[in-house]
Amino acid sequence: DSREMLDVIFDSSYFDIGCCNNFGGISYVFNSSGANKLNTFSSDYAAIKDVAEAEIEDYIDSWSKFLLKA
Numbered sequence: 001d002s003r004e005m006l007d008v009i010f011d012s013s014y015f016d017i018g019c020c021n022n023f024g025g026i027s028y029v030f031n032s033s034g035a036n037k038l039n040t041f042s043s044d045y046a047a048i049k050d051v052a053e054a055e056i057e058d059y060i061d062s063w064s065k066f067l068l069k070a
Helices: 002-011 017-021 023-035 041-069
Strands: none
Touching: 017 023, 023 041
């Protein structure tokens, strides 16, 4: 039973890479939208989109180089 319960826990876990790395300040966009109860998500996201995408590309490139060396 314990093994099955652990499988359920680990199979339903996820890792939010955007939240952990906060690309372009994306965590702030989500947190402020909910905390302030304002409907500004679209404009807040648009303001950081280019920076966030550039940081994601850098992240992918870094991991690609690392994995190719391994």
